[in-house]
Amino acid sequence: KAGVTQTPRYLIKTRGQQVTLSCSPISGHRSVSWYQQTPGQGLQFLFEYFSETQRNKGNFPGRFSGRQFSNSRSEMNVSTLELGDSALYLCASRPAFDSYEQYFGPGTRLTVT
């Protein structure tokens, strides 16, 4: 099976802009989670989607949003970008909501200037 794919892999944006990142889970996986990784804060949970519904949400402002489509692909959007949003954004999928092991994609490196 193909692994989790994320597009784009690298992105440079300017403060105030918005950005959309995409994640395709492993075929058959219905749960998709998003994480932000920065040197200062480490890996932080953003949100999780299962069957097109947001099931869990982390402590991030409303500028961070996401959605999941019927084919389990997911997108996350960040509006009004700030310098502090520069990070590696990781997507992970798992087969079911009660599966524990997560399969991570390679990440999208977002740089905000």
Next chain:
Amino acid sequence: SQQGEEDPQALSIQEGENATMNCSYKTSINNLQWYRQNSGRGLVHLILIRSNEREKHSGRLRVTLDTSKKSSSLLITASRAADTASYFCATDAQGAQKLVFGQGTRLTINP
């Protein structure tokens, strides 16, 4: 905020030696997982230990869990250069069903 703390933050050893990393967490958990990350890439799942287990092995990996101390350790035996990576523990807090990661240990294996 991070659930766990890992120590050491960085570890440098010679190839062939054993590497031990520790993780502490704060709340009751369903299970604890260890992941590896190579150089800013995605994470790879290594091993999962459930809250009712005390020790688990997988190849050169040995994980222990002490729920009374809210701590876990990961031992990598006979280290190889390819083991150079950052290692993270992640807990699935009871009722939360989301992974909370520690800050990670950066392991360097010197040839």
